[in-house]
Amino acid sequence: MSERVSEPSARGITHPQGFRAAGLAAGIKVSGRPDLALVVNDGPSDSAAAVFTRNKVKAAPVLWSQQVMTTGTLRAVVLNSGGANACTGPQGFQTAHATAEKAAEMLGVGAIDVAICSTGLIGAQLPRETLLAGVEKAAGALEASPEAGLAAATAIMTTDTRPKEALAVREGWSAGGITKGAGMIAPSMATMLSVLTTDAVASSEVLERALRAAVRVSFDRLDIDGSMSTNDTVIVMASGASGVTPSEEELAAALTEVAKDLARQMQADAEGVTKRATIRVTGAASEDDAVVVARTVARDSLVKTALFGSDPNWGRIAAAAGYADAELDPDRLDVTINGVLLCQGGVAAADREGADLSGEDILVEVALGLGSGEAEILTTDLSHAYVEENSAYSS
């Protein structure tokens, strides 16, 4: 059933039928690089669902989009880089509102049909007129071509080194997606924005459940530095243009495939990264416990610097697992790094030098021996480049 289409021309949000996209340089970024994207669902269906940051300090576009998503429908998403529009008060909210109004006017829909996503520096107002002129221009540039999807993926990049697109093709229908970011890429720009599209027929209720199931095991399992943005947003729109109605499970599987692919791309592209690490926890009392242990190990600064130093320091991993808020029996703890069992039953099992961490990919396996709960968290090392990227530039 699952078929990956790898040609760049076939990837992304415009592969599913019923979607058009545009991406261009509106002049929000002083660098003149692309900074505005528009994704439109031409239907026939306008089902949509979204997941937003749980940060209590929410950017204006998040507050706006949460409101419009209460209807479970959406016709378009406007996304901009070059400014987060967070901590900007009523003026910032008015900018988000005006952006939706402009897009709605251009598309002949209501402002309530338009979601907004922003990414960039926190605390600065967006240049409203520049933004609105950009929306007008983008509406005139909409296309269903692969190039248009790629242009949208490119316009939401901050310090990403490459645009990120993914696609899952099924019999008669498909699901696509674009994304930007991951904590390590850049400070307050750390925001993760993603738009997924599908031409499957799905009610907003089914779409909502399928999206949550997909996000839970993909974006929510990517943890670069533990920081949670004010702007994180994942939106899915279903056009129904294929006429195919997959089961909820089939839909969730396709969205999961796309979201996992995008999460892997974010992990790989995080700037300052020299190692990509997968923290796999098995034998936990529950899946929740497995996630907590894996996340705690993934976030531990001492573990992350050891990964950077190619040091198979299992003691730091055992210590991090030990302070995770989850059930753990220190006498049943096994730690395996890149296939070499270094700690068994909480005690050294082999010379740590036996594990070779010189490559770019590192697999850390923590077995708790308590139950059947398991989970993986994707993370990265903590490198000099991370410190440089996040300290040398005011961002």
Place this chain on the structure above:
Amino acid sequence: MSERVSEPSARGITHPQGFRAAGLAAGIKVSGRPDLALVVNDGPSDSAAAVFTRNKVKAAPVLWSQQVMTTGTLRAVVLNSGGANACTGPQGFQTAHATAEKAAEMLGVGAIDVAICSTGLIGAQLPRETLLAGVEKAAGALEASPEAGLAAATAIMTTDTRPKEALAVREGWSAGGITKGAGMIAPSMATMLSVLTTDAVASSEVLERALRAAVRVSFDRLDIDGSMSTNDTVIVMASGASGVTPSEEELAAALTEVAKDLARQMQADAEGVTKRATIRVTGAASEDDAVVVARTVARDSLVKTALFGSDPNWGRIAAAAGYADAELDPDRLDVTINGVLLCQGGVAAADREGADLSGEDILVEVALGLGSGEAEILTTDLSHAYVEENSAYSS
């Protein structure tokens, strides 16, 4: 009432009457530097209390010391650097037990009167015979002199650059302390060990409550990198030799003064540090909430790298406060850095360049406007030197 005695010769654990100490090179460290300390309470009282790491992976000396502390009494503490004796199984526990037996034999007390503290690499066995020979030698070198207290403080150093002692003198009695460590100093050696002494008369119940009160606002408010060691231990012993019985409040205040002084010294000496930061949260719904917000800001990698870059990036501070698990109203959030109000009511209040972060000390004030809860967390920046220290050496 509170009088600081600043001459080095008067500081530390041997100032209170009834205590002797020793510190020497037992040969545990391959470098040949001091690695073994012994602190003895000659009474008349043997009241004691302790606080241990909450890590579920507990080192053998922690497991041993937790057992002996169930009596609420103690005659001596043996401390070693050069090895954590963590993740060492039954053999490691036997080493801790044998160490206590040896000290007890030399001092004419029971093994149950001797606590053990260790710090160093996790996962390696300590050289038992070397350690026991060192204990024998230390027992013969015990003195009540200031130099002996300093020798003990020196013997527990790992990559600390200087020994850490503190003293609070009251009318007729005093409290002293030594400590080592803080997360940033070195990886698995990140352990914080501290021994406090007082010649006040106090029951073990009073001592326990006074110690917990002191630790709660001192060591527990120091957060270098969020990692919790397998070996963290704070022990207080009361000799009663002064004959003075302070109130529980007076005792708690003296222990707090000593512990806060030691915590500041650990913050200042953390290797790789270029900035010392105090995160002060006010106006929280409760003190617990204030601690949670301050700790979350203090641990945020993006905040820490901004501090290293002398960047007054209040947006990162607001974002970190926003994902803390505490009550927060984004429209009431004020952020002040080094006295300059940069964010008021959740919106930019001044040009961020107005705050000068070029100095070594940075005060970040976060006002929540909700209640009267307040707290301070001491932390440091995230620097190139931290990454270097924790990645380049297998430790």
